[in-house]
Amino acid sequence: MPKPIILAVDDDTSVLEAVVQDLRRHYGQQYRILRAASGKAALDTAEQLKERGEQVALFLSDQRMPGMTGVELLENVIPLYPDAKRALLTAYADTEAAIRAINSAKIHYYLNKPWDPPEEKLYPVLDDLLEAWLQGYKPSFDGLRVIGTRWSPQDHATRDFLGRNHVQYQWLNLEQHPEATKLLEEHKLDAKNLPVVCFGNGDVLVQPSQLELAQKIGLRTQAEQQFYDLVVIGAGPAGLAAGVYGASEGLRTLIVEPEAPGGQAGSSSRIENYLGFPQGLSGEELAKRATLQANRLGAEFLTQRATCVRSENNYHIITMADGNEVSCHVCLVATGVSYCKLDVSGADRFTGAGMYYGASMSEAISCANEEVYIVGGANSAGQAAMHFSNYAASVRMLVRGSGLEKSMSKYLIDQIASRPNITVETQTEIVGFDGDGHLECITLKTPKGEEKRSTSSVFIFIGAAPKTDWLPSTVLTDARGFILAGPDLPSDLRAKLKIDRDPYLLESSVPGIFVAGDVRHGSVKRCASAVGEGSIAVQFVHQYLANLSR
Ligand SMILES: Cc1cc2nc3c(=O)[nH]c(=O)nc-3n(C[C@H](O)[C@H](O)[C@H](O)COP(=O)(O)OP(=O)(O)OC[C@H]3O[C@@H](n4cnc5c(N)ncnc54)[C@H](O)[C@@H]3O)c2cc1C
Structure with missing residues (x-):
C-alpha cells in the first residue's frame, strides 16, 4: 500500500x-x-x-x-x-x-x-x-461488505451504525449488485436473511444486533473494571467533554454510548459556530477529535445503552442493556435529546424505508438524482438541506411556520438561499405517507390545499425530546422529561434529603448524579454549551468527592 x-x-x-x-x-x-x-x-x-x-x-x-x-x-x-x-x-x-x-x-x-x-x-x-x-483514512479496505436492500430498516440501521463508527464498508444492494446474490449463495443464505455482513476474514453475521456488530468491529462491549470514579452516560459533546476533563484530572472515567461518539453533533454536516474553527467543521470531525482526545487521556469507552441507575450508600450502580452492571462514585447523565416522532399516519410504517429521523449520512449517496424532502425549519434541518443538496437533484424544505427567520441562524438562511437546488416551502406540512414496501408518495397540506408528491426520501427534524424514562423517579425532571439540577431543584430538597449542603450547580436531585448538556432543564441547545457543561460538571464532581471523603 x-x-x-x-x-x-x-x-x-x-x-x-x-x-x-x-x-x-x-x-x-x-x-x-x-x-x-x-x-x-x-x-x-x-x-x-x-x-x-x-x-x-x-x-x-x-x-x-x-x-x-x-x-x-x-x-x-x-x-x-x-x-x-x-x-x-x-x-x-x-x-x-x-x-x-x-x-x-x-x-x-x-x-x-x-x-x-x-x-x-x-x-x-x-x-x-x-x-x-x-x-478518516482507512488505508487497507478490509473487505467488509454489507448485503441488503435500500428499503430495509435493519439494513439502514446496520449501515448507519458502521458509518457513524467510521468503519468503511462496501454496500451491496441486492437489487443492483449481482455479486450480492453470488455472495449469499456462497454462504447458503438468501434474501430472507438480510442484512448480511461479510468480513474480510470470511466471518459472516446474519441480521446482526448492534451489540454483535460492535463486538465484531472491535468496540468494547464489556467494561474493563467493575468500579469507576465517574461514569458518563452518553458520548455527545457534553459526555465527551466530561470524559476529557475527568480522565485528564485523574478520575477513573467510563463513557457509555450505545451508538457512536458524537451524539447529535456527530450527525451535523457542518458546525459553523464552534469556537476556534473559522472554516467550520463537520460534526463527524469534532466527534473524532474529541474521542481521540478522551481516549488519549485515558477515558474508557463502552458500547452499551444504560437502562437503569440505582443508588446505594453513596454508590451508583448502572445496569447496561446486556444486564451487566458497573458501579461508581459519580454518574453524569449526558444523554441529550432525540428527534420527536412525527405524528402522521403511515410514518411508522416507512421509518427506515424512505423516511428517516435526523440526517442519515449513510442515505445521502442513495439519494443521488432524487428529490429529497427535509421537514423542519431549525438549524439542524438547514444543515441537512445543505448537505443533501450536494447529492440530490433537488431538496425541498417543508416548514410549518411562515419563514425560517425565527428558527434558523442567518448564516444558514443565506447559504440555503444561495443553493439553486434547495426550495423552501413555508406553511406546509406532511399529512400522509404512502408506498408499497417503501415510501413512494407523501401528502402535503399547503396554503393552497392538499397535494400529493412522489418521493422516496424524507428526513425529519421536528424538535427533540429527552429520553429520561430509564432513570429512577428520584431524579426529578420537568414535565417534558428534562432533568432538574442545582438551582432549578425544589427549595425544600435539602431538608427532604437531610443533607448539609445545597445541590451543586449541575447536580440532580440525587446526590452524586450529575447532568450536563441538552438533557438538562433550561440548557442552551448548542455544542459549545454542552461542552462547557460537561467540562464544568467535572469541577463539581471533584467537590462532591472531596465532600464524600470528609
Ligand atoms: C443536525 C444537527 C445539527 C446541529 N448543528 C449545530 C451547530 O451547528 N452548532 C451548535 O452549536 N449546535 C448544533 N446542534 C446542536 C448540538 O449538536 C447539540 O446541542 C449537542 O450535540 C448536545 O450535546 P449533548 O452531549 O448534550 O447531547 P447529544 O449530542 O444528544 O448526545 C447524547 C448522547 O447520549 C447517548 N445516549 C442516549 N441515551 C443513552 C443511554 N441510555 N445510555 C447511553 N448513552 C445514551 C446518545 O446516543 C448520544 O450519543 C445540531 C444538532 C443537530 C441534530
Whole structure:
C-alpha cells in the first residue's frame, strides 16, 4: 500500500527545497513528500494521483505564484480530494488573502513564512491537521461488505451504525449488485436473511444486533473494571467533554454510548459556530477529535445503552442493556435529546424505508438524482438541506411556520438561499405517507390545499425530546422529561434529603448524579454549551468527592 502524500507547492525553488526537507525529516516515515513548482503543476500532479487512486493527505502551498495562486490551487483540488487538508504557507504580506481564503477556498489553516524553527511554527499545526485527516483514512479496505436492500430498516440501521463508527464498508444492494446474490449463495443464505455482513476474514453475521456488530468491529462491549470514579452516560459533546476533563484530572472515567461518539453533533454536516474553527467543521470531525482526545487521556469507552441507575450508600450502580452492571462514585447523565416522532399516519410504517429521523449520512449517496424532502425549519434541518443538496437533484424544505427567520441562524438562511437546488416551502406540512414496501408518495397540506408528491426520501427534524424514562423517579425532571439540577431543584430538597449542603450547580436531585448538556432543564441547545457543561460538571464532581471523603 503506497504511503499517503503531502504535496508542497512553491514557485521559489530554494523555499520549496527547504520546506520539502523539513517535511521529509518529520513526516517522511509515514508520508510520501511530493513537490510542485507552480499551481498548475500541482493541479496536474493531483489529477494524476487521483487517476492512480493514490491518497493525498495534505496540500501545503505558497500563495503568490504566477499563473495560479495558492488559494486558486486549493480551491481547485477540493473536487479531487475533498478530505485532504489544505494549508497556505504565506509571506506576511499575503496574510489577508489567506484569511479571506478560509471561507472562499475552505482552507484549513494558514502559516506564515519563515517557519523556523519548524518544531514550533510548522510541525504542531501540520501534526494536528494530519492527525485529523488520519482519523478518516482507512488505508487497507478490509473487505467488509454489507448485503441488503435500500428499503430495509435493519439494513439502514446496520449501515448507519458502521458509518457513524467510521468503519468503511462496501454496500451491496441486492437489487443492483449481482455479486450480492453470488455472495449469499456462497454462504447458503438468501434474501430472507438480510442484512448480511461479510468480513474480510470470511466471518459472516446474519441480521446482526448492534451489540454483535460492535463486538465484531472491535468496540468494547464489556467494561474493563467493575468500579469507576465517574461514569458518563452518553458520548455527545457534553459526555465527551466530561470524559476529557475527568480522565485528564485523574478520575477513573467510563463513557457509555450505545451508538457512536458524537451524539447529535456527530450527525451535523457542518458546525459553523464552534469556537476556534473559522472554516467550520463537520460534526463527524469534532466527534473524532474529541474521542481521540478522551481516549488519549485515558477515558474508557463502552458500547452499551444504560437502562437503569440505582443508588446505594453513596454508590451508583448502572445496569447496561446486556444486564451487566458497573458501579461508581459519580454518574453524569449526558444523554441529550432525540428527534420527536412525527405524528402522521403511515410514518411508522416507512421509518427506515424512505423516511428517516435526523440526517442519515449513510442515505445521502442513495439519494443521488432524487428529490429529497427535509421537514423542519431549525438549524439542524438547514444543515441537512445543505448537505443533501450536494447529492440530490433537488431538496425541498417543508416548514410549518411562515419563514425560517425565527428558527434558523442567518448564516444558514443565506447559504440555503444561495443553493439553486434547495426550495423552501413555508406553511406546509406532511399529512400522509404512502408506498408499497417503501415510501413512494407523501401528502402535503399547503396554503393552497392538499397535494400529493412522489418521493422516496424524507428526513425529519421536528424538535427533540429527552429520553429520561430509564432513570429512577428520584431524579426529578420537568414535565417534558428534562432533568432538574442545582438551582432549578425544589427549595425544600435539602431538608427532604437531610443533607448539609445545597445541590451543586449541575447536580440532580440525587446526590452524586450529575447532568450536563441538552438533557438538562433550561440548557442552551448548542455544542459549545454542552461542552462547557460537561467540562464544568467535572469541577463539581471533584467537590462532591472531596465532600464524600470528609
Ligand atoms: C443536525 C444537527 C445539527 C446541529 N448543528 C449545530 C451547530 O451547528 N452548532 C451548535 O452549536 N449546535 C448544533 N446542534 C446542536 C448540538 O449538536 C447539540 O446541542 C449537542 O450535540 C448536545 O450535546 P449533548 O452531549 O448534550 O447531547 P447529544 O449530542 O444528544 O448526545 C447524547 C448522547 O447520549 C447517548 N445516549 C442516549 N441515551 C443513552 C443511554 N441510555 N445510555 C447511553 N448513552 C445514551 C446518545 O446516543 C448520544 O450519543 C445540531 C444538532 C443537530 C441534530
